[in-house]
Amino acid sequence: MNICFIMYPLEYYSPVSGGALATIAYELAKPLIAAGHSVTVLSPSKGDVFYDVGTVVQIAGCRREDVSVIRRAICKLEEKRYRWDIPYYRVYRKSIVKALRVMRAPPDVVVLNNDLASARYVSGAVPAMRIYVAIHNENRTRQRDFAAADGCVEKYVAVSQYIKDWTVRQHNVAAERVAVLHSGIDLETFFPRPDYLEPVAKPRVLFIGRTDPNKGPDIAADAVAALRQEGIGIDLTVAGGTWFYGHNPADPYLLKLIEKVKAAGGKYIGPVGRKDVPALVREHDIAMVLSRSNEPFGLVVLEAMASGLAVVASNRGGLPEACGGAARLLDPDDFKAVVDNLRELATIPEALRVAKRNSVARAAECAWEKRAEELLAICGAR
DSSP: OEEEEEOOTTOOSOTTTOOHHHHHHHHHHHHHHHTTOEEEEEEOOSSSOOOSSSEEEEOOOOOGGGSOHHHHHHHHHHHHHHOOSSTTHHHHHHHHHHHHHTOSSOOSEEEEESOSSTHHHHTTTSTTOEEEEEEOSOOOOOOSOHHHHHTTOSEEEESSHHHHHHHHHHHOOOGGGEEEOOOOBOTTTSOOOTTTTSOOSSOEEEEESOOOGGGOHHHHHHHHHHHHHTTOOOEEEEEOOSSSSSOOTTOHHHHHHHHHHHHTTOEEEEOOOGGGHHHHHHTOSEEEEOOSSOOSOOHHHHHHHHTTOEEEEESSTTHHHHHTTOSEEEOTTOHHHHHHHHHHHHHOHHHHHHHHHHHHHHHHTOBHHHHHHHHHHHTTOO
16 A cells, blocks of 8 residues: 655654654654555755655645745735645645646555644545654644544544543534544564663753743752752753754753753753654653643653653643553642652662553553554555
């Protein structure tokens, strides 16, 4: 079967500037190709190298600098008239339709990522092509005629039951038309260090992700600081930038966060390249995933668990699904609960050891090969 993933504007199929959507497409492509299927990825570019898996076709993005002055003016008028969800959508739409029409091996299946508008425009590009829309977030649309696009979609594929339920409510889509496909984990890249179950004198706590208030890194820093004031030996590392590509070191929240990390005796190491993430995670013992917002799923949870870390996570959004019963779930606004759970893991070696074992067992259930099989089943492939 020929499968085509289409990356949404500002979602680049790149290990440098790509985010979670790029990671998911890349990780699914590997087992799909290994199983004998053909994978093509249509992606805009920020100028960085693309992932080297699948046939990659560069398409137009929606950055202002990529659009001529005349086209900008046309797009501005169309945005008001047609209520496009993103600027310069016309350029992106025409680019993906053209790319689909000239593909040497026409796709049997197209997967649009976080794109609720394009199905109506790409549906006629290739005869008999089936269109699926992967929903990775709480996706809204400004389109007046959502039904026109919805009628061209074979099925929606939500990253979690939480996102499925939200999509059904928000867009009045029949529940049976929304499948759930959780993210997976590369168990050859993310794995525990050899001594991960050995007692540690000073547990190492990690936050990795966007340095955004919604992600809760400040909660982790405050909790570590509270334990250090009690005389408990514990270390903290905060890694990440203000966005998954690009970084603003003068961001006011980031500056306050760095001060909190210093007060906790920890270190802020800034953005980390994708290739360096596995080794960094593996060095730690406890991952803090304390999102204040409703996280759609939480790929970072599986990466931490596969690396042998105990996980303390929010009980919101899709995080409980990602954790699969192997993490300590709590309300991120309940600071006492955060500190109490972290204290237990930091001071009771057996509690930390059990949590780590549970993490590794949970991650073992989530290999990308299994997720690829589930995607093929959703698409009706044999």
